[in-house]
Amino acid sequence: MAAKPRAGPINLREACISEALQIIEDAGIEGLSLREVARRLGVSHQAPYKHFPSRDHILAEILARCFDEFAAFLDQRPPSTEPFDDLRGMGEQYMAYARLHPVKYRLMFNTPMPDPDAHPNMMRNAQRAFALLRDRLTDMALRPVDETHRSSANLDAMFVWSTLHGLASILQSDTFRTLKMSDVELQQAISRCFARLSLALTPLP
Amino acid sequence: MAAKPRAGPINLREACISEALQIIEDAGIEGLSLREVARRLGVSHQAPYKHFPSRDHILAEILARCFDEFAAFLDQRPPSTEPFDDLRGMGEQYMAYARLHPVKYRLMFNTPMPDPDAHPNMMRNAQRAFALLRDRLTDMALRPVDETHRSSANLDAMFVWSTLHGLASILQSDTFRTLKMSDVELQQAISRCFARLSLALTPLP
DNA sequence: CATGCATGTTGACATTGTCTACTTCACTGG
DNA sequence: CCAGTGAAGTAGACAATGTCAACATGCATG
CATH class of the missing domain: 1.10.357.10 (Tetracycline Repressor, domain 2)
Structure with missing residues (x-):
């Protein structure tokens, strides 16, 4: 019933957050883009959007x-x-x-x-x-x-x-x-x- | 020899700065774009670039x-x-x-x-x-x-x-x-x- | 007068956020 | 057991942006 990790649902969410933070550490806040997050994680540019409605939402979570x-x-x-x-x-x-x-x-x-x-x-x-x-x-x-x-x-x-x-x-x-x-x-x-x-x-x- | 205002050379520069500031007041720093500045001033999107090499330069001036x-x-x-x-x-x-x-x-x-x-x-x-x-x-x-x-x-x-x-x-x-x-x-x-x-x-x- | 430089315009390109439409596939109710 | 349902992911499209290159124009100075 509740969300059960299907080998990578919540994983990707967490991965997005830590990767986003890493990007900010590397390149500053202006270097953060959801597409870059996706790229680094080797997923499509839309994958992060399944977990965060917008760029601001991932920032707010961080x-x-x-x-x-x-x-x-x-x-x-x-x-x-x-x-x-x-x-x-x-x-x-x-x-x-x-x-x-x-x-x-x-x-x-x-x-x-x-x-x-x-x-x-x-x-x-x-x-x-x-x-x-x-x-x-x-x-x-x-x-x-x-x-x-x-x-x-x-x-x-x-x-x-x-x-x-x-x-x-x-x-x-x-x-x-x-x-x-x-x-x-x-x-x-x-x-x-x-x-x-x-x-x-x-x-x- | 030096720059002589040809009805609008320095004017545009000043206008860009004050319009940019206005945009920031209206929409916050993330709302500032050189294209929006140009649009509001009724000039082409490249006109501001004749006075500021980049977005950062106009920000620095402000x-x-x-x-x-x-x-x-x-x-x-x-x-x-x-x-x-x-x-x-x-x-x-x-x-x-x-x-x-x-x-x-x-x-x-x-x-x-x-x-x-x-x-x-x-x-x-x-x-x-x-x-x-x-x-x-x-x-x-x-x-x-x-x-x-x-x-x-x-x-x-x-x-x-x-x-x-x-x-x-x-x-x-x-x-x-x-x-x-x-x-x-x-x-x-x-x-x-x-x-x-x-x-x-x-x-x- | 011709030339050059400052100013401005148009068009193009890559990148980004975000929308919509498809695919997959594990789980679930009958 | 099996169709189907919904979540997770993919692909493509669109508008907006920064910025580069090519072109136009007009004043000033040689």
Whole structure:
């Protein structure tokens, strides 16, 4: 009754996704075409259309998985007892993902996305990743003070999130590459950001 | 000897650029095609090629102008004598640009760019915009002047830029809108970011 | 005046997304 | 057991795009 792999139905679907991602890694997002996917897999140019209604749909599926992977990656960070260490750990985890998976990170944050309303699953996963991050940061900001300031902690979480996202995003952007910053400066910049973040999070009057 | 406008040589070039930008505003970056530009201007599909060697070249030109406009916008912020007010003024100006010109902002920072080395003019303008941000920070004299002054300002500029860009980017993203934050909370979040930024920029030991 | 170069037009080609119409073939209800 | 049904895959067609080549035109300068 349900779909039973006939030696290659779901296989091709999965193969399309991983091959598409490979193409993006090789040639960038603009190099992705369903026909190239089909060609690499040795199937007809229409075969992928049996599994994805359009190019945007395969992109949305890839993005959905990226957001999932991203959220899981952030979640696996080992917790620490010291709030600032914890915060820094989270920040480093965030930056680590961007460093380890630059293409995927760019795909998620530095690339035009398919219309979110048309791809609810992708959007849900994205939202989940963002919510996770913000909630974690909120908890951390909350710990040093008392529980009555949850909304205030939420604002601080937005601040930290902004800085992390902005930094990772900038480092991955084409625009940043035009600045021709050296690797040393880059490492210094990241360290400086963490230092400034710590400084920023002293209690407000 | 030099090019003399023959009733429409430079005109067409300018017209292409503004029409291309209009197309991007209308239909997004993926809707931009040189043929559509030509069509809208009522010229043959090859006419634009007399002024731009390729699609990337017209995009690079548009980006170069966006960076110029962006830099000018940041610069027109009313100067203040109080350093922190000054920082906040520029930050608000930054956020204002992102709010008033979301398409251009995304074009500059959230979109794959043509190879910078192939488009030095675009690259120069992008660098100039960043340098402006950095120099403002330098001028604020928020830290003791020493030999590392300039490079230190560079790092802090990266930090401020990260926070501003991250915030602007998050507020614009489709996924963020699903978090359903109220306008009040949103304004609070922005204010909090500025407050934290000020706090962050006290002199380092 | 002839020539050349900038500007513009027309036509052609390969590539892409996507539609429609065919083929195959494993499974299923009678 | 067997016709048939529907999913997976193939083949061909179409319009749109970027870009190349060949041609037209007209102003400027030798």
